[in-house]
Amino acid sequence: MWYIYVIKSQTNGRLYTGYTENLDGRLNAHNWGKVRSTKAYKPYSLVYKEEFENKTDARKREIFLKSGKGREFIKTKVN
Numbered sequence: 352m353w354y355i356y357v358i359k360s361q362t363n364g365r366l367y368t369g370y371t372e373n374l375d376g377r378l379n380a381h382n383w384g385k386v387r388s389t390k391a392y393k394p395y396s397l398v399y400k401e402e403f404e405n406k407t408d409a410r411k412r413e414i415f416l417k418s419g420k421g422r423e424f425i426k427t428k429v430n
Contacts (some may be wrong), residue, residue: 352372352379352394352402352403353370353371353372353399353402353403353404353405353406353408353409354370354371354372354374354400354402354403354409355368355369355370355396355400355403355409355412355413355416356368356370356371356374356377356378356399356400357397357398357399357400357416357425357428357429358378358381358389358397358398359395359396359398359429360371360389360392360393360394360395360398361393361394361395361396362392362393362394363392364379365388365392366398366425366429367381367388367415368416368417368421368425369394369413369414370406370410370412372406372411374397374400378397381395382394382395388426388428391398398429399425399428400401
């Protein structure tokens with residue numbers, strides 16, 4: 352199973368979108384400061400996720416969620 356996920360910084364409220372095959376491990380990596388782009392804003396909590404059968408579909412969805420329409424969609428789900 353592949354996942355797209357949205358995490359929210361508990362320090363400043365920033366959202367980060369990504370995809371992974373190991374959701375728990377990836378969330379831990381963000382919270383332990385092992386991801387350069389999110390290191391400064393930890394800790395994070397998972398606020399949204401979707402499951403996919405394959406990596407290609409998960410990546411396509413991640414790309415959409417990082418677009419303008421995708422960000423609007425996330426705002427309706429998170430807030």
